[in-house]
Amino acid sequence: MSKKKKDYRIPQETIRRLGLYLRSLRKLQQQNFTVVSSSQITSHLNITSDQFRKDLSYFGSLGKRGVGYSVDKLIKHLERVLGVDAECKIIVVGVGKLGSALLAYPGFQNFNFRIVAAFDNDIGKIGRVWEGVKIENILNMEEVVRSLGVKLAILTVPADAAQQVAEKLVACGVRGILNFAPTNLNLPRGIYVLNVDMATELMFLTYFSRKNLAG
Amino acid sequence: MSKKKKDYRIPQETIRRLGLYLRSLRKLQQQNFTVVSSSQITSHLNITSDQFRKDLSYFGSLGKRGVGYSVDKLIKHLERVLGVDAECKIIVVGVGKLGSALLAYPGFQNFNFRIVAAFDNDIGKIGRVWEGVKIENILNMEEVVRSLGVKLAILTVPADAAQQVAEKLVACGVRGILNFAPTNLNLPRGIYVLNVDMATELMFLTYFSRKNLAG
DNA sequence: TGATGTGAATAACTTCACAGCG
DNA sequence: CGCTGTGAAGTTATTCACATCA
Numbered sequence: 012m013s014k015k016k017k018d019y020r021i022p023q024e025t026i027r028r029l030g031l032y033l034r035s036l037r038k039l040q041q042q043n044f045t046v047v048s049s050s051q052i053t054s055h056l057n058i059t060s061d062q063f064r065k066d067l068s069y070f071g072s073l074g075k076r077g078v079g080y081s082v083d084k085l086i087k088h089l090e091r092v093l094g095v096d097a098e099c100k101i102i103v104v105g106v107g108k109l110g111s112a113l114l115a116y117p118g119f120q121n122f123n124f125r126i127v128a129a130f131d132n133d134i135g136k137i138g139r140v141w142e143g144v145k146i147e148n149i150l151n152m153e154e155v156v157r158s159l160g161v162k163l164a165i166l167t168v169p170a171d172a173a174q175q176v177a178e179k180l181v182a183c184g185v186r187g188i189l190n191f192a193p194t195n196l197n198l199p200r201g202i203y204v205l206n207v208d209m210a211t212e213l214m215f216l217t218y219f220s221r222k223n224l225a226g
Numbered sequence: 227m228s229k230k231k232k233d234y235r236i237p238q239e240t241i242r243r244l245g246l247y248l249r250s251l252r253k254l255q256q257q258n259f260t261v262v263s264s265s266q267i268t269s270h271l272n273i274t275s276d277q278f279r280k281d282l283s284y285f286g287s288l289g290k291r292g293v294g295y296s297v298d299k300l301i302k303h304l305e306r307v308l309g310v311d312a313e314c315k316i317i318v319v320g321v322g323k324l325g326s327a328l329l330a331y332p333g334f335q336n337f338n339f340r341i342v343a344a345f346d347n348d349i350g351k352i353g354r355v356w357e358g359v360k361i362e363n364i365l366n367m368e369e370v371v372r373s374l375g376v377k378l379a380i381l382t383v384p385a386d387a388a389q390q391v392a393e394k395l396v397a398c399g400v401r402g403i404l405n406f407a408p409t410n411l412n413l414p415r416g417i418y419v420l421n422v423d424m425a426t427e428l429m430f431l432t433y434f435s436r437k438n439l440a441g
Numbered sequence: 442t443g444a445t446g447t448g449a450a451t452a453a454c455t456t457c458a459c460a461g462c463g
Numbered sequence: 464c465g466c467t468g469t470g471a472a473g474t475t476a477t478t479c480a481c482a483t484c485a
Contacts, residue, residue: 459469
């Protein structure tokens with residue numbers, strides 16, 4: 012009967028939403044709120060306050076009934092749950108147009124992510140520094156990733172190289188991959204892959220955006 | 227009792243997977259397969275063949291029992307269901323680093339998407355042609371979008387401009403938005419928004435990639 | 442009173458098991 | 464006989480309703 016009451020089944024979607032709550036809380040924090048209600052937190056998100064409280068309940072919550080939540084405490088709590096309370100090193104593999112755009116993406120820093128290295132196989136790019144990140148030879152990936160203890164990678168190589176590079180990443184100790192290559196990665200259990208497949212997303216959108224055209 | 231047997235409830239996830247099936251079928255088509263089984267189609271995806279057949283069943287399927295599916299026919303069928311059987315015009319709004327990377331993204335063309343225009347408010351960019359797409363003044367967006375009849379937009383403007391720009395897009399007739407700005411868009415019912423929030427996705431990954439660290 | 446926290450009810454989605462048919 | 468197609472069963476996730484407590 013420890014404080015972890017029933018972690019036996021936490022919905023995946025709950026985990027995904029925690030990041031959104033964190034973003035909302037940061038915004039409220041900047042606006043100098045110190046205590047907020049569940050409705051305030053979810054008011055800018057397309058999420059009900061019921062859903063928010065339910066999500067929080069899986070982790071043992073810290074609200075005060077009749078009052079709300081301490082912004083600072085809840086941020087720390089969510090950061091700890093997600094594992095982003097300390098700096099989180101990530102690498103970018105494949106410094107093409109998309110990869111280099113991600114090197115410059117400002118949204119990572121706010122959540123304790125830091126891109127510590129980038130890799131490519133193009134001699135013309137290796138050794139250069141983009142957005143404060145040095146582009147390394149992909150042949151040196153294992154050494155760099157191991158020595159820095161990197162656990163997360165953003166994969167932006169061409170589709171036909173993705174599987175091979177992903178396997179190498181896993182061999183170096185990487186445990187999570189944000190995959191922008193439009194191909195499915197086949198990796199051992201325990202390695203987490205999140206596919207960001209823009210063509211598929213667009214098709215998904217197309218389907219819905221064409222419904223009810225009569226209206 | 228028409229052919230649409232029970233579209234009363236098609237899972238959203240089914241729609242999302244149709245795009246993946248399409249990608250798999252294209253690959254098989256290139257390998258000169260003309261008839262394939264559900265297992266072949268899903269073998270490169272992390273999806274069971276049961277799931278595939280169930281998904282297809284919502285639309286009235288065209289397999290032959292004991293044989294499989296005609297690759298060409300199934301591709302046409304899925305394209306029609308998704309609404310990507312004819313060329314689908316899209317625009318990119320916000321030609322920063324991410325926006326210009328997406329202008330060059332090769333994966334759209336294979337699925338009949340064509341970026342017909344891009345918009346920015348930076349005088350230095352307006353009038354230039356990147357990746358074969360002319361950058362237009364965002365002030366002219368309404369005119370261009372209306373005259374071309376564009377229904378889909380990729381939004382890559384800064385977060386604090388996103389809501390305002392999105393509203394303008396809707397006013398121009400856009401019905402679906404692929405939103406890369408890390409903010410929630412509040413738009414009328416009937417407008418579909420798909421958020422691609424990279425920091426949130428990374429946090430999601432972080433959570434899972436830290437589980438079972440003892441193993 | 443006015444918020445949180447949570448079991449119970451409902452809804453959405455997936456898996457199973459097998460009938461149907463070429 | 465093999466693979467498709469689909470109800471039924473099972474699982475996962477969301478919503479509701481309300482007890483709880485400062």
